[in-house]
Amino acid sequence: MEPDDVDFEDKEILNWDINDMKLPQNVKKTNWFQEWPDSYAKYIYSSEDRSAQRHLSSWAMRNTNNHNSRILKKSCLGVVVCSRDCSAEEGRKIYLRPAICDKARQKQQRKHCPNCDGPLKLIPCRGHGGFPVTNFWRHDGPFIFFQSKGEHDHPKPETKVEAEARRARKKVHSETSSASLKLKGSSETKALPGETKSRESLPLTWSFQEGIQLPGSYSGPLLSNAPQQRSLNGCLSFSKSYVFGGTTDLPDAPSSLGPTKLYEKCKLSNSRIYSSADLLQPSVSGIYPDYEDLQAWNKNVALGRNPLNDKCCPSYTFPLVSWPYDFSPSLNSSESCFQQIPVEPPAVKTSCHQLWPNPGADLYEEKVHVDFNSYIPSTSYHSPQEDPFLLTYGPHPHHQYSLPGKSSKWDLDEEMRYMGLDRCNSEMLLNLCPLR
DNA sequence: ACATGCGGGCAGC
DNA sequence: GCTGCCCGCATGT
Numbered sequence: 001m002e003p004d005d006v007d008f009e010d011k012e013i014l015n016w017d018i019n020d021m022k023l024p025q026n027v028k029k030t031n032w033f034q035e036w037p038d039s040y041a042k043y044i045y046s047s048e049d050r051s052a053q054r055h056l057s058s059w060a061m062r063n064t065n066n067h068n069s070r071i072l073k074k075s076c077l078g079v080v081v082c083s084r085d086c087s088a089e090e091g092r093k094i095y096l097r098p099a100i101c102d103k104a105r106q107k108q109q110r111k112h113c114p115n116c117d118g119p120l121k122l123i124p125c126r127g128h129g130g131f132p133v134t135n136f137w138r139h140d141g142p143f144i145f146f147q148s149k150g151e152h153d154h155p156k157p158e159t160k161v162e163a164e165a166r167r168a169r170k171k172v173h174s175e176t177s178s179a180s181l182k183l184k185g186s187s188e189t190k191a192l193p194g195e196t197k198s199r200e201s202l203p204l205t206w207s208f209q210e211g212i213q214l215p216g217s218y219s220g221p222l223l224s225n226a227p228q229q230r231s232l233n234g235c236l237s238f239s240k241s242y243v244f245g246g247t248t249d250l251p252d253a254p255s256s257l258g259p260t261k262l263y264e265k266c267k268l269s270n271s272r273i274y275s276s277a278d279l280l281q282p283s284v285s286g287i288y289p290d291y292e293d294l295q296a297w298n299k300n301v302a303l304g305r306n307p308l309n310d311k312c313c314p315s316y317t318f319p320l321v322s323w324p325y326d327f328s329p330s331l332n333s334s335e336s337c338f339q340q341i342p343v344e345p346p347a348v349k350t351s352c353h354q355l356w357p358n359p360g361a362d363l364y365e366e367k368v369h370v371d372f373n374s375y376i377p378s379t380s381y382h383s384p385q386e387d388p389f390l391l392t393y394g395p396h397p398h399h400q401y402s403l404p405g406k407s408s409k410w411d412l413d414e415e416m417r418y419m420g421l422d423r424c425n426s427e428m429l430l431n432l433c434p435l436r
Numbered sequence: 437a438c439a440t441g442c443g444g445g446c447a448g449c
Numbered sequence: 450g451c452t453g454c455c456c457g458c459a460t461g462t
Contacts, residue, residue, distance in 0.1 A: 101438055
């Protein structure tokens with residue numbers, strides 16, 4: 001929304017601060033949950049938004065006592081990297097999620113790089129005047145207000161889902177190892193259980209800047225047992241990317257543009273960069289600082305972020321062309337895939353709340369309850385580039401009217417029928433998971 | 437085991 | 450007073 005379009009009430013919404021005595025209550029549109037809030041962002045979530053209720057972030061944020069029980073403050077822990085700066089196969093960098101618990105974090109730093117066995121080191125966040133970026137949460141009426149201060153000066157760590165999945169795999173691997181050791185009656189491993197250099201111990205994240213050459217041979221153990229299936233939720237956040245990349249009703253889709261060119265194209269079109277998050281959420285109009293420029297864009301790329309997935313122009317809202325199910329916090333891998341298929345949304349300045357009043361929170365609830373345990377994809381690998389389904393897939397704009405009730409778990413087959421897809425195609429979607 | 441939230445306490449500005 | 454940070458404790462997953 002352009003400044004001219006911001007009326008008085010919008011300005012009021014624009015100017016709030018988390019420390020204000022009174023926060024705006026005339027909020028017309030709440031934001032969809034932001035997994036990677038950065039810079040001096042402010043969001044207003046519905047109090048029904050479960051992720052907001054849990055004060056989640058894909059950054060590793062720890063609770064900080066600010067002696068104010070009304071405002072929850074969290075500070076960023078940074079990212080754990082390999083001190084040798086090693087690269088795994090396909091150029092993946094080691095960006096581990098710092099443990100939130102202090103003791104667990106100390107323990108974590110005594111461990112070794114899952115890739116090269118070198119020592120790990122914690123890169124602290126210094127993005128807020130030399131101090132960690134801080135996030136503030138405040139519940140007020142029907143809203144949850146979020147404010148971020150500082151700009152992360154380090155790569156994105158694993159998401160919580162990824163870190164949990166990795167721990168689960170380590171646990172499985174550890175149990176498998178101990179079982180086989182019992183059988184062999186010998187101990188030969190120097191590394192700690194689960195810390196071998198096997199693929200299953202590798203972090204799930206890799207650097208954005210080093211490309212995303214996905215291992216075609218990597219069917220991996222990810223889908224081979226129950227704990228790992230949980231990461232399907234994370235895998236399916238691919239959908240978020242393909243919402244963007246596959247929305248066929250969006251004109252002028254530059255599927256082959258790189259990030260910088262896409263940025264330039266966005267600049268030319270309306271001095272804004274589009275993000276999938278924008279597509280996914282009806283935003284509070286015009287409450288975000290317009291801080292993005294090409295330098296920031298390049299910085300984001302250099303920091304391993306996908307600028308397309310950041311809030312580059314969050315004040316921009318689109319008709320709801322999104323697949324409303326995010327399933328989980330996004331994965332860096334999905335972001336990387338998103339980079340592969342960047343598609344520019346239409347330069348349509350519009351607001352959707354009149355048609356779909358604040359669907360965000362409820363929809364998000366749906367997506368966190370999806371149960372895919374019964375859907376075990378095959379381990380065959382479908383390259384996104386090769387998969388016409390992924391390139392042409394377009395969710396139905398009116399789909400959000402057809403949601404099942406909150407209480408029901410989502411029936412994927414039914415969902416796919418809504419999407420005009422059959423089981424075969426739904427499995428193709430799930431086959432994206434081995435990409436990781 | 438770990439994440440998360442709360443609150444006491446201390447130190448620096 | 451504000452802020453950052455450490456710590457212990459409780460609770461939930």
